[in-house]
Structures are given as structure tokens and as C-alpha cells.
Amino acid sequence: MAICQSCGEENPERARFCHACGAELAEPVSAGEERKVVSVLFVDLVGFTDRSDRADPEDVRATLRPYHQRVKADIERFGGTVEKFIGDAVMAVFGAPVAHEDDAERAVRSALRILETIQELRAEGLDVAVRAAVTTGEAVVALGARPERGEGIVAGDVVNTAARLQSAAAVGTVIVDETTVRSAESAIAFEPLEPVAAKGKVEPIPVWRVVQARSRVGEAETATRTPFVGREHERAVLLETFLRVERESAPQLVTVVGEPGVGKSRLVTELRSTLDDRPEVVGWRHGRCPPYGEGITFWALGEVVKAEAGILESDDQVEAAVKLEQAVAALVDDPSEREWFASRLAPLAGVDVEGGAIGRDEAFTAWRRFLEAMADKRPLVFVVEDLHWADEALLDFLEHLVDWAAPVPLIVLSTARPELYDRRPGWSGGKRNATTIALSPLSSEETARLLQGLLERALLPADTQASILERAGGNPLYTEQFARMLVERGEGGELVLPETVQALIAARLDTLSPELKTLLHDASVVGRIFWTGAVAAIGQRGRDEVLAGLRELVRRELIRPARVSSVTGDEEFSIWHALVRDVAYQQIPRAPRARKHAAAAAWIEETAQERVADHAEILVHHYEQALELSRAAGEERPDLERALAGFLVLAGDRAMRLDIGAAEAAYRRALELSA
Ligand SMILES: Nc1ncnc2c1ncn2[C@@H]1O[C@H](COP(=O)(O)OP(=O)(O)OP(=O)(O)O)[C@@H](O)[C@H]1O
Ligand SMILES: [Mg+2]
Known part of the structure; x- marks a missing residue:
């Protein structure tokens, strides 16, 4: 119908x-429309059009082909999608269809990479130069779009601004807008420029030039100034585990699990500073599993080998090979074995060796023995950060390592988000020498202390503080970002969602299948607290199917079940974070959002039956949203107006006993609607 x-x-x-x-x-x-924060990259060839006026079109095409191919590759390498080539300009989108938590950074990195490519092309004799711009902002994303057929993926002001800024950039540079700077400044160095006056904008747009990408080396070691709060128990468990490994020379796998920003990496850093305070020397090696890039199988392990050998990214093949040999010689006593080790470690360290491919078992054995040799010299903490991004092969190796390691003081300390268990449901389960430390949110009291430490003063206005505590939901990263925003923008203004947090959550939601994501969208319309029946009604789906989906969302730590439901015969859930709810909700385009609100209201009316008056306020809320959103989408909805007016009267009746002013306001609005 x-x-x-x-x-x-x-x-x-x-x-x-x-x-x-x-x-x-x-x-x-x-199914395919969503509102999302994306980064848009515009790159334009400079001066090419002039020349192509005079050139033969076939020559132009032939000249441009290598340029287009290389630029496309540079964009895709960082997870971007080429939306279109407009003559000699290229527009690319980062964050759609799938968002990553660092899309602004990816867009800028890919722009920098394109500048390098242009240098290479020039060296190859192609006379080209480019300028580029990156902007970040909300856009409407067509999820099913096929850019290869010329269908647009994104639309919104962010696209126009990127095009405008690009034309204002100096040749050979990349300029970006404020949102991009705020989202990427931890990874990229920027320098402010004069604002750019742009057509169609009243105010000139503040812009920055991209100076360079900051190096990631040593990233995990940068001291954070935020004072550490809470986590006494987890710290004790971690330290105790390490001490036992050291005492008994019994290798252990420790996995610290928790949602993004909850403090996994920080807990590891804290262990490190505790161990640094002791007189005994502990070997400490850090491997990361990066979220993007190619050919990075075993990357985390490669980092460890490179660090052990002192190999730098800037070393050439010969230097790297020499350093690797020396490192092997320092650890392996038997000279006849050194060659064997070196050739098996070489691929990890990016050193070319002759000889055929090495079997996996043999490679695993060599790598394990190398780590054992390191641990044999002194206790070794092998940190594997962000295991959820590890390739399958690395997970296999780590299992091999802890299953087969000789009795040496070796602790494999990994951090992972819950999605690791999607890929490896049984990760570390059933192993005697494995421990899992699950980090839950900080308590309100701890979050308040953290906030105080961050703002370096004792008191915030009570309502601002309460609002931050509620939204941060015990997540230290969110707390930090809100504090930072307060410091930068001053108090008083409305507390908006920091871009970094928005990006992080949006990226998480994009790992969901479309069905699960829609479930979460539907739930977010009901509110932070919702019921299976409501979600089933909004999406016109079967209860069992919905319940199965919700259980999956629970497993992913996006929602949690309530112990007792406030609706008989219906399961109650809550969305883990107020912010997850906000981001999910904001992704729904206006028209379906209106429909979902109306459906939520209908469900509440039906469920509440004769006690419907008790729910008048919440019904007012849903009908109000449905009506406003429909109007914004240019629809007249007399049915919604009638319903809203009716519930405003009921809400007014209820308020009479408590708050006359509120009652009056409700009646007045009901009258306006019926007029
Ligand atoms: N207990 C704590 N006390 C004070 N600050 C904390 C605490 N835990 C975390 N933080 C701070 O919160 C921020 C996020 O923490 P961290 O980087 O450890 O999160 P994470 O769990 O590793 O997230 P991700 O999954 O994104 O890697 C960091 O700046 C960290 O210093
Ligand atoms: Mg981390």
C-alpha cells in the first residue's frame, strides 16, 4: 500500500x-541515502586547458591518461573514491559510501601523495602542475551510487566549497578549510593563510595550507598531559600478569578490549611508565596494525623487526640489509643459523632477498624464535596495537606465537575494539596463557575528575558539566574532545558534537551491515532507550528478526539490554552512548526520519492504550518531529497536525497539576495547530 x-x-x-x-x-x-560527514578533495591541473585549446584532442587524451590513472590510484590507496573527472580536474570523496574515523586525514594525505606523483610525472617528462583543496562537512550521500557510471555520491555545500577553494590555492599546494584542520591536526601540520573570498558566501572562508604529514614514528610514546584517572583494578591485573611472566618465564597473551577511546592504549602506556620506574630493564616493542594501506600484511611485526635492527624508512636496501644482519648476529649465537634467520626476517623489514618463497610454517618458526631470542636477553613486552585491524595472517601468527613459545619472559600485549570478535569469535579463548582485560566506561565521578584535570580548574557551570558527563558517557576520548572544544570555543555556546568524535562513531556505524544499521537508525528515533516492538513497528519487520539483529548490536557494544523492561512482554535496550544515538539519528535523511517518528508515535499509542495520557509528552515529541521534518521536506500533513494537537491537549492536562505555565503553552500551541 x-x-x-x-x-x-x-x-x-x-x-x-x-x-x-x-x-x-x-x-x-x-535504502540508499544518508547524511554523513565527508571530506572532499578537488585537484585541478593548472595551465593545461590553455595548451589543450591548441592541441589535437587525441594528444590531450593520451597526455592525460597516465595522470588520471596515477591520481586515481593515489586516491584509492587512502580509501577515497573518485567521484568524477571534470576535464582535467578530479573530485574525490573520503568517508562515503564508507566512513573511516580519519577521513579528513586520509584526504589530505592523498592530496600530498598526488603532489609527489606530479613531481614524478614531471621527472618523466609530462609537463603538469596541480593545485588542490580539501573540505570537510556534512553531505547527503547516495549509498547505491555508481560513480563509474557518472552517478554522484555526495551533494552539499562541502562540494562547492572544495571547488571554490581549489581555484584559490597556489600552484603546487593544498589548502583546506577549518573543519579539515580540526579533524586532522594531530596527524598533519597546517599553516594559516589569508581567508578566501568566495562567490555565494558572505564571509571570506578561513583557510590553511598543508605543510606536511607528521611522522607517526614514536606516536604511541608521546606523553599525554591528561592526568590518569581510575582503572586501579585493570592496572593491577596488567602489572601482576607482567610480573608473573617475568618470574616464571611463562609467555602470556593479554588482550585489552573496549570501544574506541575508552583508554586501551593509555592503559598500555601506564604499564610502560610503571615499568620504566623500576631498575630492571624491560624490552619494549611496539607494533601497530594500521587501518589502511596496501601490502602491509604483518606490518606490526615488521615494525618490531625494524625497530630491533634500527632500520629507518629512509634507509636504502643495502643499509637495511646490513642492519638486519647485525641485529640477527646480536641475537643468534650460532653463525650457521644467522643466514636462515636473516632471509626469513627480511620480508618483514622490507629488505629484498634472493631465493624462492618461504613456507608459512617455516616463516612463523623463524619469527617466533627471533622474538624468543629477544625475550631471552631481557623480558620483552610485545605490544600489538589495534588488533581489530590486523590481517588474518598476523592473528594466526600471534596464536602460533603464544601456543608454541619457549619458556621465556614474553608478554604479547594487544589492544582491540570489540569488532575483533566478529572476525575471531574465539580469540584467545580457551588458552591457559591468555588473559582478557575488558575496559568499561569510567564512572561519572571519574569522568568529572578527568574533566577537571583537562580544564585545569575545579568548576564548570553545573548544567554544562552535567551535559558533558551525560554525552561523554564515561569515554575519556569523548571527554577530552568536549573539553578541548570548550577551551577553544569558550563556554556559553551550544555544545555541539566535536568532528573527531562524530567521525569515530560514524566509522563504527559503517562497519555494520545495512540491515543492522537501519535497526540502529530506527532505534535512535525512539530514543536512547527503546524496545524491540518499537523497532519492529518502525521498520515493519518481524520481532524475531529484529531481536536477532539487536543481539548482534549488543555484541558489538553499540547497545545494551536493560535488566528489567518497562514494557511488559517487550525487551528494553539502551544505546551505549548518547553520542552513538545522536550520530545514528543524524544520518537519517529528513523524509524517512519523519516517517519513522510517526511510526514510533503510533507504536507508543498502541502499546500504552488506555494509559496513553501518561505518554502525552513523548507523543508530542514524536509528532512534533514528524511534522517539522515533513514540512521541511515540503509536505503538508494535516493528519500529523491533528494528532499533535490532540496530544498537546493531553500533555497540557497532565501539566496542569505540576506546572501551569507549561500547560498553558501546550494548550496555546494546540490551538494554533487547530486554527
Ligand atoms: N583512565 C584515563 N585517565 C585519563 N585519560 C585517559 C584515561 N583513559 C584514556 N584516557 C585518554 O583518552 C584518550 C583516548 O584513550 P586511548 O587512546 O587509550 O583510547 P583507545 O581505547 O586506545 O582507543 P582506540 O580504540 O581508538 O585506539 C587518550 O587521550 C587518553 O590519554
Ligand atoms: Mg588505541
């Missing part, structure tokens, strides 16, 4: 025009 958006008449499914009022019936909204 198709509901007419103009008059609310029910029409048969096949109808294209409404039987009652003749309005065109809207196409059902395809």
Missing part, C-alpha cells in the same frame, strides 16, 4: 498518482 504524502490517502501499491487528491505518489525512499 502506498500512502499519499499530500493527503494521507491509502492507495494501491501500483498507483502512481493519488486516488483522492491526484498528487504524484513518491517513490519509496531507496
Whole structure:
């Protein structure tokens, strides 16, 4: 059945025009639209058009082909999508269809990479130069779009601004807008420029030039100034585990698990500073599993080998090979074995060796023995950061390592987000020498202390503090970002969601299948607390199916079940973080959002039955949203107006006993609607 958006008449499914009022019936909204924060990259060839006026079109095409191919590769390497080539300009999108938590950084890195490519092309004799711009902001994303067929992925102001800024950039540079700077400044160095006046904008746009990408080396060791709070128990467990490994020479695998920003890496850093305070020397090697890039199988392990050998990224093959040999010689006593080790470690360290491919078992054995030899010299903490991004092969190796390690003081200390268990449900389970430390959110009291430490003063206005505590939900990263925003923008303004947090959450939501994501969207319309029945009603799905999906979301730490439900016979859940709810909610385009609110209201009315008056306020909220959003989408909805007016009266009746002012306001609005 198709509901007419103009008059609310029910029409048969096949109808294209409404039987009652003749309005065109809207196409059902395809699954494929979402509001998202994306980064847009514009790159333009400079001076090429002039020349191509005079050149033969075939020559132009031939000249541009290698340029297009290389630029496309540079964009895709960082997870971007080429939206279109407009003559000699290229537009690319980062963050759509799939968001990453660092899309702004990726866009800028890929722009820098393109500048390098241009240098290479020039060296090859192609006379080209480019300028580029990156902007970040909210856009409407067509999820099913096929850019290879010329279909646009994103639309919004962020695209126009990127095009404008690009034309204002100096040749050979990349300029970016403020949101991009805020999102990427921990990874990229920027320098402010004069604001750019742009057509269609009242105010000039503040811009920055990209100076360079900051090196990631030593990243994990940068001291944080935020004073550490809480986690006494987890710290004790970790330290005790290490001491036992050291005492008994019994290798252990420790996995610290928790949602992004909850403090996994920080806990590891804390262990390190504790151990640094002791007189005994502990070997400490850090391997990361990066979220992007190619050919990085075993990257984390490669980092360890490189660090042990002192190999730098800037070393050439010969230097690297020599350093690797020396490192092996220092650890392996038997000279006849050194060659064997070196050739098996070489691929990890990016050193070319002759000879055929090495079997996996043999490689694993060599790597394990290398780590054992390191641990044999002095206790070794092998940190593997962000295991959820590890390739399968690395996970296999780590299992091999802890299953087979000789009795040496070796602790494999890994950090992972819960999605690790999607790929390896049984990770570290059932092993005698494995421990899991699950980090839950900080308590309110701890978060308040953290906030105080961050703001370097004791008191915030009570409501600002309460609002931050509520939204941060015990997540130290969110707390930090809110504190930073307060410091930068001053108090008083509305507390908006920091871009970094938004990006982090959006990236997490994009790892969900479309069905699960829609479930979460539907739930977010109901509110932070919701019920299986409500979600089933909004999405017109079966309860069992919905419940199965919700259980999956629980496993991913996006929602959690309530112990006792406030609706009999219906399971109650809450969204883990207020912010997860906000981000999910904001992703829903206006028209479906309106429909979902109306459906949520209908469900509440039906569930509450004769006690519906008790729910008048919440019904007012849903009908209000539905109405406002429909109006914004240009629809008249007299049915919603009627419903809203009715519940405003009920809400007014309820308020009479508590708050006359509120009651009056409700009645007045009801009157306005019925007028
Ligand atoms: N207990 C704590 N006390 C004070 N600050 C903390 C605490 N835990 C974490 N932080 C701070 O919060 C921020 C986020 O923490 P951290 O980087 O350890 O998160 P994470 O769990 O490793 O996240 P991700 O999954 O993104 O790697 C850091 O700046 C860290 O210093
Ligand atoms: Mg971390």
C-alpha cells in the first residue's frame, strides 16, 4: 500500500498518482541515502586547458591518461573514491559510501601523495602542475551510487566549497578549510593563510595550507598531559600478569578490549611508565596494525623487526640489509643459523632477498624464535596495537606465537575494539596463557575528575558539566574532545558534537551491515532507550528478526539490554552512548526520519492504550518531529497536525497539576495547530 504524502490517502501499491487528491505518489525512499560527514578533495591541473585549446584532442587524451590513472590510484590507496573527472580536474570523496574515523586525514594525505606523483610525472617528462583543496562537512550521500557510471555520491555545500577553494590555492599546494584542520591536526601540520573570498558566501572562508604529514614514528610514546584517572583494578591485573611472566618465564597473551577511546592504549602506556620506574630493564616493542594501506600484511611485526635492527624508512636496501644482519648476529649465537634467520626476517623489514618463497610454517618458526631470542636477553613486552585491524595472517601468527613459545619472559600485549570478535569469535579463548582485560566506561565521578584535570580548574557551570558527563558517557576520548572544544570555543555556546568524535562513531556505524544499521537508525528515533516492538513497528519487520539483529548490536557494544523492561512482554535496550544515538539519528535523511517518528508515535499509542495520557509528552515529541521534518521536506500533513494537537491537549492536562505555565503553552500551541 502506498500512502499519499499530500493527503494521507491509502492507495494501491501500483498507483502512481493519488486516488483522492491526484498528487504524484513518491517513490519509496531507496535504502540508499544518508547524511554523513565527508571530506572532499578537488585537484585541478593548472595551465593545461590553455595548451589543450591548441592541441589535437587525441594528444590531450593520451597526455592525460597516465595522470588520471596515477591520481586515481593515489586516491584509492587512502580509501577515497573518485567521484568524477571534470576535464582535467578530479573530485574525490573520503568517508562515503564508507566512513573511516580519519577521513579528513586520509584526504589530505592523498592530496600530498598526488603532489609527489606530479613531481614524478614531471621527472618523466609530462609537463603538469596541480593545485588542490580539501573540505570537510556534512553531505547527503547516495549509498547505491555508481560513480563509474557518472552517478554522484555526495551533494552539499562541502562540494562547492572544495571547488571554490581549489581555484584559490597556489600552484603546487593544498589548502583546506577549518573543519579539515580540526579533524586532522594531530596527524598533519597546517599553516594559516589569508581567508578566501568566495562567490555565494558572505564571509571570506578561513583557510590553511598543508605543510606536511607528521611522522607517526614514536606516536604511541608521546606523553599525554591528561592526568590518569581510575582503572586501579585493570592496572593491577596488567602489572601482576607482567610480573608473573617475568618470574616464571611463562609467555602470556593479554588482550585489552573496549570501544574506541575508552583508554586501551593509555592503559598500555601506564604499564610502560610503571615499568620504566623500576631498575630492571624491560624490552619494549611496539607494533601497530594500521587501518589502511596496501601490502602491509604483518606490518606490526615488521615494525618490531625494524625497530630491533634500527632500520629507518629512509634507509636504502643495502643499509637495511646490513642492519638486519647485525641485529640477527646480536641475537643468534650460532653463525650457521644467522643466514636462515636473516632471509626469513627480511620480508618483514622490507629488505629484498634472493631465493624462492618461504613456507608459512617455516616463516612463523623463524619469527617466533627471533622474538624468543629477544625475550631471552631481557623480558620483552610485545605490544600489538589495534588488533581489530590486523590481517588474518598476523592473528594466526600471534596464536602460533603464544601456543608454541619457549619458556621465556614474553608478554604479547594487544589492544582491540570489540569488532575483533566478529572476525575471531574465539580469540584467545580457551588458552591457559591468555588473559582478557575488558575496559568499561569510567564512572561519572571519574569522568568529572578527568574533566577537571583537562580544564585545569575545579568548576564548570553545573548544567554544562552535567551535559558533558551525560554525552561523554564515561569515554575519556569523548571527554577530552568536549573539553578541548570548550577551551577553544569558550563556554556559553551550544555544545555541539566535536568532528573527531562524530567521525569515530560514524566509522563504527559503517562497519555494520545495512540491515543492522537501519535497526540502529530506527532505534535512535525512539530514543536512547527503546524496545524491540518499537523497532519492529518502525521498520515493519518481524520481532524475531529484529531481536536477532539487536543481539548482534549488543555484541558489538553499540547497545545494551536493560535488566528489567518497562514494557511488559517487550525487551528494553539502551544505546551505549548518547553520542552513538545522536550520530545514528543524524544520518537519517529528513523524509524517512519523519516517517519513522510517526511510526514510533503510533507504536507508543498502541502499546500504552488506555494509559496513553501518561505518554502525552513523548507523543508530542514524536509528532512534533514528524511534522517539522515533513514540512521541511515540503509536505503538508494535516493528519500529523491533528494528532499533535490532540496530544498537546493531553500533555497540557497532565501539566496542569505540576506546572501551569507549561500547560498553558501546550494548550496555546494546540490551538494554533487547530486554527
Ligand atoms: N583512565 C584515563 N585517565 C585519563 N585519560 C585517559 C584515561 N583513559 C584514556 N584516557 C585518554 O583518552 C584518550 C583516548 O584513550 P586511548 O587512546 O587509550 O583510547 P583507545 O581505547 O586506545 O582507543 P582506540 O580504540 O581508538 O585506539 C587518550 O587521550 C587518553 O590519554
Ligand atoms: Mg588505541
